[in-house]
Amino acid sequence: MRIRTATDLGAFIRERRTKLGMDQIALAKKAGTSRKWLVEVEQGKPGAEIGLILRTLKSLEISIEVEADSPVETPSQGKAKAPDINSVLDSLKKRPLKKQI
Amino acid sequence: MRIRTATDLGAFIRERRTKLGMDQIALAKKAGTSRKWLVEVEQGKPGAEIGLILRTLKSLEISIEVEADSPVETPSQGKAKAPDINSVLDSLKKRPLKKQI
DNA sequence: CCAAATAGTAACCGTACGGTTACACTTTGT
């Protein structure tokens, strides 16, 4: 299922929880959170912290996949997009070391 | 890419951002958050709120998919998996229907 | 009817999330 909003996520969590025959207390305990928090998350609370969300999904054996929609946006670089050298150079340009004076 | 931790998510966000040629300020503004927040998220902050995360992923044109790992109760023989009767029974057993007095 | 189980809600409270501002460090371009 594609997740676009916190409400989507809450609905999916609730559906999975009930299919597994768990109540809110059981899931909250397994995920290391509180029942209050789970209630709010299942209702689509956008302020829920990602760490607790991930623990909850793991407790429900739900996997998350992220994917870039468009391969890459090359605005005006023409049509030659073979080796994507810019990305390679950019990644090599990452802050390598912390140099001390 | 499979997301298991907040660090995974932060790394993916950063990779996508740089591939799109955006700096932290541009992405933060587009996602409606602050650069400080984005720095922490890219470093794997588990306390980041899911609402801001979703806005950021949308700004990067990243889609999220969630999926239940096991259908419901791994039936060892996956040949013809009848109309998952267990789920039906479970849901009926839990909170079946709203019955009128 | 009453009791039990599950879920939604409210209050209070300590903590930390997120925004703002400022400064330090590195790389790049002039």
Added chain:
DNA sequence: ACAAAGTGTAACCGTACGGTTACTATTTGG
């Protein structure tokens, strides 16, 4: 050499997230 761009970090502060506890529906079962 310098300045600019990009990033990491620190401080302060208002707000709200999450935990706890309690109470309220709603349904089921005795």
